[in-house]
Amino acid sequence: MNIITLTTDFGTREGYVGAMKGKIISLLKDKDQDRDVKIVDISHEIEPFNIYHGAYVLLTSIPHFPPSVHIAVVDPTVGSERNSIVIKTERGDYLVGPDNGLFTYVVKKLGVKEIFRIDEEKYSPSSTFHGRDIYAVVGAEILKEGKYEGERLRDFVKLDEVKKKIIHIDRFGNIITNIKKDEISFTHGDEIKIKIIHKQKNKIRTEKIIKCKFVKSYFEGKDDLICLVNSEGFLEISKFMDNASKLLNVNYLDEIEIMGKEK
Amino acid sequence: MNIITLTTDFGTREGYVGAMKGKIISLLKDKDQDRDVKIVDISHEIEPFNIYHGAYVLLTSIPHFPPSVHIAVVDPTVGSERNSIVIKTERGDYLVGPDNGLFTYVVKKLGVKEIFRIDEEKYSPSSTFHGRDIYAVVGAEILKEGKYEGERLRDFVKLDEVKKKIIHIDRFGNIITNIKKDEISFTHGDEIKIKIIHKQKNKIRTEKIIKCKFVKSYFEGKDDLICLVNSEGFLEISKFMDNASKLLNVNYLDEIEIMGKEK
């Protein structure tokens, strides 16, 4: 294992990511492993504090790597009581980060073998930058030793998956829902009615009903809204060369209800 | 050859780029080539669907690498009838991507040796993500084998270069035209008149005439618009520490006409 990937909401206009990379390389230097290790950027543009966004990006990228060390940091409550964890997947990945739901989707796909609680105190971290002080160090240690040892946990924090909702809006404005391929049975060309529900904090509830054509490729929908099963197996609402999320004015966690197809 | 570069309009807030990197590393793992391979990010911030932007970025970066595998994905019609191609340059690069004009400029500079059509069906791709399902795989295969074999093509799609126009606007707002160094004959300090023509879809045509000083370095134009031959040999319109494209309210593909110098 010589790969360590980074997924954060740190952006790339800061020194945060550089600090993590420097730390990892420094720690592998002693064993002369730094020549072999590959530090691979997955994303540093996770929306600040948006755990759903991070969870979706991990799902769509990690399974394509060979078993590797994956550090993920989207951590609104850094410095609080939340745990830091290492999850070993069935095929042998090590997922390192805060225990706040970030790993929900990817662990569902890859399976879990062991869960460890990281003893944060051991690393005397600053209270604001666990990515550098804990996760980068733990990641480098796993690469060095080829394993992780620590207090076992029985479970880890997971995002709710029962309620059907918008779990991601991509850079093109495509709306990704947590409705899976096997939960729908439409055929090419079907006109589908979908209800989108937005709940505000003050309990105002806004509903809108949209129609979209069930297709295979983005370019099939030159004039209409389309929906399709995307390359991850999720139902996605899109508009060809346009921004569906802005058109519909929807956002993360808005609820989705499939109302059936137009006859 | 151990380098593979990536240029896409995927952005870095998604898992798309991570998925491509993971795929490439996975495929080279078998032959233990993954330790040597360098995956180099050129850009993932090509404007969505802007083939001109992508073409300019490839021109300005690829020639500086030693002969390498270069994957480029700006692909508005993914899943349609457009071809996928591999172009081998005279010096031995392999350019991998959709056949939509992306490689126009860089191939003009580096010369073409062979053109191949990629047999997309062979890769049973998803209909939305050829970057991961086809191009990453083809790129990894070329690194593995040191060559590409497939159906030969006689030609590939090229962007129009006859009409003089804005082909790129960079992050600083500098306006890059496809007017080459050898098409102009100005000397340092000349005051040049340039007409910029914007054609809207409804056939409204807006013209504006600007004056700019022909200089060598950005900082020479503290108060005026300047133009200079940039490091790629293209005529560029700029304003020192300011955003020329916003000042002039111009955009990609606006036409450019050099009206001569002020006497």
Added chain:
Amino acid sequence: MNIITLTTDFGTREGYVGAMKGKIISLLKDKDQDRDVKIVDISHEIEPFNIYHGAYVLLTSIPHFPPSVHIAVVDPTVGSERNSIVIKTERGDYLVGPDNGLFTYVVKKLGVKEIFRIDEEKYSPSSTFHGRDIYAVVGAEILKEGKYEGERLRDFVKLDEVKKKIIHIDRFGNIITNIKKDEISFTHGDEIKIKIIHKQKNKIRTEKIIKCKFVKSYFEGKDDLICLVNSEGFLEISKFMDNASKLLNVNYLDEIEIMGKEK
């Protein structure tokens, strides 16, 4: 030494960074050193021309690397009379870039051993892109030779550090000042009064006085402005899951005056 880092204000929507990477790899190819070298992106999203921003990012990242070659390009006056320099730090880093203050903070932390002026003419650079034509080449040469030889300088340009001010605003809107840990003596929970002074070019001076709670972690300030000593030892003004700089409408170089704590 096999690491070369890049920090620029070039953004990643251009070919600039790719050109630098290509150049470095090409130059190391001859000696077959390209397989070992690691080109590490620190940041390409330094605010255009913002030397303070660049200086802070270098400070927060470079010390975490083992001694390496670090190229930094934030260079508003490229092509003018400003020098290009190589600074060797006490522990053996080589800092390569324009002599405009960029290296102030990191050199203060790491110490200076030698300073060299780069003979720019030797590289017959384009007048607009020294990052590719000079700094990438110098960086590669240092990796190749393991040292740098050139005209010695006695000193280099430094940013002013006497006046207390905002030196960085991070992606989350956290406001970082150049007030150090040892210049303040507050205890957890103290309510602190801070004056922020904004001077406009027309000499209009705007003052605002804010109160903020002195804490250890971001999440402690659910409702109030907070301030804390950040992981670099600087006083930082923040708001939990909110953008403090937008809330307060402050910017780089606004002056900061600690007025003491509320009794």
